[in-house]
Each structure stands twice: as structure tokens, then as C-alpha cells.
Amino acid sequence: METTWFILVALMLAAYVILDGFDLGAGIMHLCIAKNDEERRMVLRAIGPVWDGNEVWLLAAGGTLYFAFPMLYASSFSGFYLPLIMVLWLLVLRGIGIEFRNHVEGHLWGQAFDAVFSISSLLLAVFFGAALGNVIRGVPLNAEGYFFEPLWTTLTVGPEPGILDWYTVLTGVVALAVLAMHGSAYVALKTEGDLSARARSRGRMLWWAVAVLTIVSLVATLAVRPGMLDNYRKYSAGAVFPLMVLVSLGLMAYYWSKGNDKAAFISSSVYIAGMLSGAAFGLYPYVLPASTRPEYGLTIYNTAAPPYGLKVGMVWWIIGIVLTLAYFTFLYRLFKGKVAPSGDGHGY
């Protein structure tokens, strides 16, 4: 039962990264692929009706994590106190920036909120990458299962690390490059003309960065946590995840060279899913390893809610996810196709 919930929470988080990832990525690339007010409005129209629903995956994944692994939620959220609160501030600013851009005309406001939207998207990508880096590297848990990390200490990987060290900065940069590429792929897919072409060419440049960073981050991860290989040695089926990463990366380059934006975007989504599930598979059954002593590490077994709650939850969770998938299918079908170059301003 714990394992099932581990997989479900990981899937929800992956859904969040893939879905909100493309609108974060569109935000990161906003200033550099959309050159005038009309194009910027098009980028915003492309994500307008869906970004809010995408972000809800974070809340729903957070809620599900809280319910299935309350002890992990308590420990990690209090330990990552400062960066999480900053993530909140960024989410608030970004959401209001997008809303405001829709309601207020005028150059001055447009420029201000393009900048807010772009910078907050960029920082969020780095923060999320660094967060994953922290989980893989391990945190200074005490015997009670709590920790508190300052933003940085010596920037080296040691028993008393900060949120930022060379490894987590690296994972932050990886996340930035990946989401920027993912967002470019989405903008290329949803728009037409110069904007679409520019998004595609920037995306293809980012592809090289992502390819290099994928290899660098793999090597770095094995240096920081050699134990990540244990599960791969034990279960050969795990090879499917690195395979997913490699094949999707290759396909992305191929489809882009063919000008098939849809397939390129799907490949980019599969790439993200492969990277995240590969990390989750390597960590299992740990959910938060300890940098202090291995036995202080949090696993799915010592953080899960008791069986009755998990069983009841399975019933409503399945009902909930079926309904959710129905809404999303309906919404994305209604919104499929390219964004009109000019329209009523709201993408419908």
C-alpha cells in the first residue's frame, strides 16, 4: 500500500512538472522569444486557460502527499522552510502577473508584468530543481526526523549542507534548461509564424544544453549518492527509465528537424517523465535520505499514514482522478489547435 501511494504521489508530481512545466517554461522564454506586445499576448493566450489548472496539480500532489505521508510533509516542509516560503511568494507574484496582464492595457503595465512573469517563472524552475537535488543528496535529519537547512553553508556537499551547494545548483540549472526547452516546445506548438519559428529555434539550441546537462547531472548524482544505483542493480526493469530519457531526447531532436512540433512536445514530456521517475525509482523506498546518519533517513514505511486511512483514500482518490482526467480531456480538447494571432484577448 505504501508503495502504491509512493508511485501515485510521484505520478502526480510528474504530472505537475510536465503540465505546469510548459507554462513555467513559456514564462522563462517569454522575453526572449516573444518580441513585441502582440507576440507576448499570444504567449499568454497560449497558457491563459490552462496554467491555473496546471498549478492545481501542485496543490493536489501536496495534499495527497500530506494525507499519505504526513510525517514526510511535516519534516520536509519545515526543513525547507525558507525556500518554500519563497516559492510561495513567487507563485503569488506570477499568478497575479498573469491575471493583471489580462485586465490592464498599456505599455508600462505590460512591461512590468512581463518582467514579473518571466523572472518568477525562471526562479521557480531553479527552486524546484534545487529541491529535487536536495532530496537526492539528502538532508541533515536528526533522530526525531526533523531538520532545518539554511539557504547555503559552504556550498559543498557534506553532512551539514545548505539548500544550495554545487550539486543542488547544478540540478537547479538542469531544471531551468529542461523547462525552458519544454516551454519553447509548447509555444512552438501552440502559435504560428515568427513566434512559433523563434520558439522552435531557441528550443533546438536549448536541446544541446539539456543533452550535455543530462549527462553531467547523471555523473554528479552518482558521485553524490552512489546508492542511487542499488535499485537499478536489483531490478533490471529499472533500465526502462534511462532508456525513456535517451530515446525521447533523440526523438525530440528528430521531430524538431522534421518540423513536427506536436511530437517534439510529447517527446519533451516523456523526457521529463523519464528523468523524474528514474530519480524516484533510484530513491525508493527512501523519500528523504539523511546526510547525517543513514538510519535517520525517511522512507515510505516510517512516514506513511496507517493502513485504514490509506485504504479509504484509495477509493476517493480513484474517483477524484477519473473526474479530473475527464475535466482535463474536455478542457484541452476545447482548447486544442493554435492560438489565434488576435482575438478577444482570452484565447477562446
Place this chain on the structure above:
Amino acid sequence: MDTALGIDRLQFAFTVTFHYLFPQLTMGLALLLVVLKSLAIKTGDERYNEAARFWARIFGISFAFGVVTGIPMEFQFGTNWARFSRFAGGVIGQTLAMEGMFAFFLESSFLGLFLYGEKRLGKWGHWAAAFLVFLGSWLSGFFIIATDAWMQHPTGYQTAPDGSVHLASFWELLLNPWAWWQYAHNMSGAVVTGSFVMAAVGAFYLLMRSHLDQARIYVRTGVVAACVFSVLQLFPTGDQQGKMVARHQPVTLAAMESLFETREGAPLVILGQPNMAELKIDNPIMVPRALSFLTYLRWEAQVRGLKDFPREEWPDNIPLLYYSYHIMVGLGTIFIAVMGLSAILLWRKKLFDANWMLWILMLSFPFPFIANTAGWMTAEIGRQPWLVYGLMRTDQGYSPLVSAGNGVFTLLGFMGLYLLLGMLFLFLIWRQIQRGPAPVAVA
């Protein structure tokens, strides 16, 4: 308030108070939007559709502010209240996760369709989108109330060997009697806010002599809804909520009323200031024996006073609790008077020309926000010193390793950010009100 506990409490209180200014408006307006859309279908009158379009714009802005200020609430359970989450996550994790799965996805999916999809969806499709947004926001409210109700009156749990609590009965958690009265009271309060705001904007247009046709719809809808729900707020929902407190949290009742001595035929204090040094009410204006009657329906019933309870069970800020409660009840009573009078004028077709009453309606919109806030302060300060009533004290629930210094840093950050948000919100709403509804050709 220089300890980590004090800062954690202040930060939660500040962020949740600011947050709830928005959902009370959107949950109220969500119901009124369904009413407007239904009237449009029933009468075939395009003016109701235009009214719905105008209020959907106000709704959309408020909803976005509610969403972005709501995310910090879920996070703070983990960041600032880690020991509480570890203790109670096995129970309240259920309701919080269900809110995400059943309410958030629903509202966020259909909100965009409702706001921008009127042409594409057609008459009934757009009505359905409005209804689903209403359903999502009211479900969200239910799951949050169920969570709070469990903290007020825990049900459906059992204690595990490690001291934490586990879910023992899913249905006892969801069917907690406290939750249902609290929900009814809270949602009725939200409709009061929404309808006061609608009536106030209508009154503003009437006094400005602009958008007269639409303004009459807003005033009429707002006054009728506010009148009905102001009464429901007092009876039965408020009354039942009070009886629930009397039964399960007698010390809270005593503190709310600042009744220090146990007595038969206890009086109801209308005005006066609790004097915590001498444990009495200064300058009291009281209705003799009314408290006994309202609580137990017997004029001579005994009501237990604070001195009957050990001091460590007293809520830790009795004056603030007392004032919150009295402000809530006082305003609620005034609402019934204002809206009752408006409804009579409306019925006698005099309201739209009664400038003095329109002025009152226009200026009264802030007060439901104050009353709802005061109501929540009564519930939450009244629960003290418990975080989970009778199970965990507030000073046992905060994160052990988050220092006061880090807490002050984030609290100040929230204050600065929310100041900015508040100004942006007022600016955006003011622009919408100035822009106003579009003129509708009379069919």
C-alpha cells in the same frame, strides 16, 4: 510575540485572515451568479446575462486573489506547524487532499470556461459552467470547514501508540455534526458578503445615475439574498453553532461572553469591556437572564463561568475573543435591520428612489467582511489553548527547528507582499466598476 510559537501563530492568523477576504466574496458571488444565469434562462431577459458577465469579471479577479493567497495556507501546515501535521496528518490529510482532488480541479477547470466561454458553450453549457464553479467553490469550503471542525471537535479518530492520531472512521470525520452547522453558518456568511457587495455596487450606480437598468438588478438581487441569508445567519445556523459551543466547549462560551461567575439566570452582555485584572465586565449593559435562555431555552438555567474552569484551559486572549464575538453578533443584527428595511422599501417599490437608503447600502459593504473575519476569530481564538480541542495544545504543534528569526523574516515578507496585493486588488476592482456593465438593447 517574540517566540517562534508567537510568530507562527501571527503568520498563520495574518495570512488566513487576508486570504479569507477573497473566498467569502467568491463563494457568495458564485451562488448569485448561478441565480443570475438561471433568471436569464427562465425569463429569456438578456439583461440578466449582462449582469452575470459583469459580476463574472469581479468574481474572476477575486478568485485569482483567493487562489494565490490560499496556497500559503496549505503549505504552512508543513512549514510552520510540522508537529501538528505529524500528529494529525493521518486524519486531516484526508479532508485537505480531498479538497485538492474534488474541489480545486473542478473549479480551476471550469472557471476559464465560465469566464471566457459563453459564446462557445451556449446557453445551457454556460449555465452548467457557472454551476460547476459554484459547486467546486462550495465543496472547497466544505473540506476546509470539515478540517477546522475536526480541530474544534475531533471525531472519527483513534490514538496510535506513538501518540499521533489516526483515522478510525471516514464517515465520522465527514459527518461530524460540528462541521455541518459550521458549514451552514460559514456559507451563509459568505452569501451575506457577496450580496452586500452586489447591492452596494448597484446603489453606487443608482446614486451616480449611471447603468440604471443593471443597477436595479444588482440592488434587487443583492437585497433579497442579503435579507434571506442575514436571517439564516442568526437562526438557525448561528444559534445552533452557539449551542454546539455551549455543549462541547463550555469554557469558550464563558470566555466569549466574558461570564466570570457561574450563575443561574445568566445575563447577556450587550456592551462592556472585560477587565482581566479584576475578572469582571466594566461599564456593562446587560439583558438579564438572556444568556441562560439563549443557551438552554430556560430563563433560570445555570451557565458555567470562567472561574469554574482551571486557568490553563482558558482561551489565552479573552478580551480579543469577547470583542470578536460581540462585533460579529452586533453587525449580524444590524445587517438584518438594514436589509429588512431595504426589502420592505423594495417591496413597496420605493427603494430605488430612497437616496438615504441607497447611501446606507453603498457604504455598508465592508461590514460583512468584518463580521465574517470576527466570526472566524471567535472560532479560532475560542479554540485556544488547544490546537486540536482536548488533544493537542497549540504550544505543542509548531515546527521545532524553525527559529523566530526566520519566522519574522517570512512574516514581514508576507506583509509586504499582501500590502501590494491588496492595493492591486482594489485597483482592479475599481477599474471594473468604472468600466461598468455593457448597455443591453431592450428586446
